[in-house]
Amino acid sequence: MARPPLAGGDDGPMTRLPLTGGCNCGAVRYEVTAPLVAASYCHCRRCQRRSGAAASPNAHPAPGAFRIVAGEDRLRVWKPEGGGEKWFCGDCGSSLFGRNASHADPVGIRMGTFDEDPGIRPTVRQFVSSAAPWEPVPDDGLPRHPESRHGTPAAARAHPPV
Ligand SMILES: [Zn+2]
Numbered sequence: 001m002a003r004p005p006l007a008g009g010d011d012g013p014m015t016r017l018p019l020t021g022g023c024n025c026g027a028v029r030y031e032v033t034a035p036l037v038a039a040s041y042c043h044c045r046r047c048q049r050r051s052g053a054a055a056s057p058n059a060h061p062a063p064g065a066f067r068i069v070a071g072e073d074r075l076r077v078w079k080p081e082g083g084g085e086k087w088f089c090g091d092c093g094s095s096l097f098g099r100n101a102s103h104a105d106p107v108g109i110r111m112g113t114f115d116e117d118p119g120i121r122p123t124v125r126q127f128v129s130s131a132a133p134w135e136p137v138p139d140d141g142l143p144r145h146p147e148s149r150h151g152t153p154a155a156a157r158a159h160p161p162v
């Protein structure tokens with residue numbers, strides 16, 4: 001039997017595909033069938049309220065690689081005016097993923113919901129202009145975008161974050 005591919009590449013974490021994850025109560029489960037292509041921290045106010053944290057780490061799957069495998073009927077979504085969809089478990093409230101068709105990476109999986117190491121690390125921070133006053137943005141050398149990492153501040157206003 002062939003070995004499954006490694007999500008993190010030859011020198012990355014030894015993570016096997018599919019990646020799996022889900023919510024706190026176990027109703028909603030998902031899988032990712034190809035290596036993740038990017039990961040980012042978002043410091044926007046919506047992510048702060050949604051997560052309760054200073055920033056939200058999101059991993060971005062390849063097109064078509066992310067799917068819900070259980071509990072689709074338990075999922076709820078909040079779609080703010082001018083923003084992307086924020087999907088969560090209606091039973092336990094766990095925030096699971098966002099979707100914004102106007103983005104180059106249209107799906108953002110909340111990284112804390114993976115069962116195991118997803119094999120990728122965030123490499124960029126966005127919306128640091130709205131970073132929480134009570135926790136300094138880590139001095140980790142990652143590029144910082146005042147607003148959306150997808151474009152200029154003007155484009156960011158047209159395409160708010162997931
Ligand atoms: Zn749940």
Ligand SMILES: [Zn+2]
Nearest residue numbers: 042044047161
């Ligand atoms: Zn955000």
